[in-house]
Amino acid sequence: MQDPDRHAACAPQGGATTRDALLAALDALLDPARFQDYGPNGLQVEGRRQVRRLVSGVSASLALIEAAIAAGADAILVHHGLFWRGQRGTVTGWIKPRLQRLLVHDVNLYAYHLPLDAHAELGNNAQLGHRLGFVPPQGGWGRFGEQQLGFWGDCDATDAAQLAARAEATLGRAVICIPGDGRPIRRVAWCSGGAQGYFEAAIAAGADAFLTGEISEPQAHLARECGVAFLACGHHATERYGAPAVGAHVAGLLGIEHHFIDIDNPA
Known part of the structure; x- marks a missing residue:
């Protein structure tokens, strides 16, 4: 499935913001406190403090993480994050390489589930x-x-x-x-x-x-x-359209770069 927005830059280049400012902008827009959700919304993995380039995607798969690192991302915004209700709380199996890549490359991971579905304009x-x-x-x-x-x-x-x-x-x-x-x-x-x-x-x-x-x-x-x-x-x-819309919006507000990367999934 192809999309003309794939890998498209959607915000001015050259600016920078902070990890906390990006979190505040996302929280203000999506209001996660309103929702009873299946996992934590917001910053799921803490990376470097300065953010110049934000990558958005649907799910925090290893393929997306690798593509975002290759694109020089400081932060990733997804709909489906790494942590869900009912998990064992151990860093084993599939979750280890995903976390390992994020931590080694000091990349922030932001995830918003139901708030990203529900936003009246950008969700x-x-x-x-x-x-x-x-x-x-x-x-x-x-x-x-x-x-x-x-x-x-x-x-x-x-x-x-x-x-x-x-x-x-x-x-x-x-x-x-x-x-x-x-x-x-x-x-x-x-x-x-x-x-x-x-x-x-x-x-x-x-x-x-x-x-x-x-x-x-x-x-x-x-x-x-x-x-x-x-x-x-x-x-x-x-669910391919909310993350890039929100990513482009907050990137524009903060003056940083944004790229959407679509990892195709037949499900």
């Missing part, structure tokens, strides 16, 4: 909605679901098949589409990533179609029985 859901041509109702995107993470807006697709074709063209990957009852799609609801559990809340919010990253077995039955279309468009594919 994954808002950016995804704009990319797919959805239109916010007067007053801004509609919101639904737990912690108001789900979004809804207006759509002009003739049916679920047309919406799926649009999503495939925009996201560059195949879409699983359960078409519902074939109705026109006038109100579309969506929540990026693994939000298939929001489908019932989307139906209650009056959606004609619900779009997310993944599908589990029950959603196919619900779509057929309730008539509301369900589209699974890829976890990674639906």
Whole structure:
């Protein structure tokens, strides 16, 4: 899956800020204290104090870390960080080389999970909605679901098949589409990533179609029985837009360089 923004510089070159100033700018923008999340939001790994170049990406994989180091990053901003609820708390297996590379190269790692999904303008859901041509109702995107993470807006697709074709063209990957009852799609609801559990809340919010990253077995039955279309468009594919949007924004505020690096993922 290719993207014209891949490796693109998005901020003025030559400036510098500090690790703490970057954290303060991200926290002020994303307000992580509002959310009950699955892991820590903010600075997950402390690196050098001065930051000149910020790299953003979806997940703190070893491939992204290596690419960011090669690009001269002082800091990395991701949606999926290294630490999650339920981990054993040991630095063994897959986590060791990731941490080792960050620490050896003195690179800061910032991670924001639900706050990066929820931001009304720069978050994954808002950016995804704009990319797919959805239109916010007067007053801004509609919101639904737990912690108001789900979004809804207006759509002009003739049916679920047309919406799926649009999503495939925009996201560059195949879409699983359960078409519902074939109705026109006038109100579309969506929540990026693994939000298939929001489908019932989307139906209650009056959606004609619900779009997310993944599908589990029950959603196919619900779509057929309730008539509301369900589209699974890829976890990674639906969460590629928030981190670069936020990264470019804070880099512009602080006068540092920003680059987005997309590590493709078929999931």
